[in-house]
Amino acid sequence: MYVGTVMRTELVTIPPDTTLLAAQDTLDKKQINHLLVVDGDGELLGIVSDRDLKKSWASSATTLSKNELMYLLDQVTVASIMAKNTMTIAPGTTIERAALLMNQNRINALPVLDGEELVGIITSSDVITVLLEAIGIEKDSARLTVLVKDRVGVISDISQTLREQGINIRSLFTWPEKGHPGVYYLVVRVPAADGEKAASSLKTAGFKILSQYAKNLDPYLPGN
Secondary structure: OEHHHHOEOOOOEEOOOOEHHHHHHHHHHHOOOEEEEEOOOOOEEEEEEHHHHHHHHHHHHOOOOHHHHHHHHOOOEHHHOOEOOOOOEOOOOEHHHHHHHHHHHOOOEEEEEEOOEEEEEEEHHHHHHHHHHHHOOOOOEEEEEEEEEOOOOHHHHHHHHHHHOOOOOOEEEEEEOOOOOOEEEEEEEEEHHHHHHHHHHHHHOOOOEOOOOOOOOHHHOOOO
16 A cells, blocks of 8 residues: 555645744644645645644743743744654655654654655554554454464465365464564454354464463464
């Protein structure tokens, strides 16, 4: 899936001379966490977050009275606190790549540029929503976890086992088990009504089902 299919296109933008109070008011009214700062031609200048604003408030509040603080925040503009040289991505970027960039750079939003044109924004919550939809966690399903060796055909073997029982796979994903090189968690979601049948068929085929957290994984490792 690509960023262009899930990005938010109804953009909330502000000019750089917007005051901090006005910016916070916009965030509150729109119930969002990021504002895109643009010039008169709509060109992206930076981005300001709810966290940036709160940090500015906190740093000023230590030495000022409430009235003085409100006056200051109504004079200071977002140009002074916005993140400049903002990292951006193209609509053709994959969701996985967007998630990696956010994680590596410890940011929660990426403006989306199509060439020089600002066309959208994608946030960490958007990425999480896509992930949840991809793994099918919001659907009526049963989750089966199997520890498998990193070998050609292992997914085919599991798929064939379930296919022979007439069980449909709704989603499937893997991630490495760091303590055992070459071993992966393989998580399969099937219709809830087929959960027990799927587990039984996989056990009969020689796979070991990890049904709950286990501190010691040795009994569940493939080949043990």
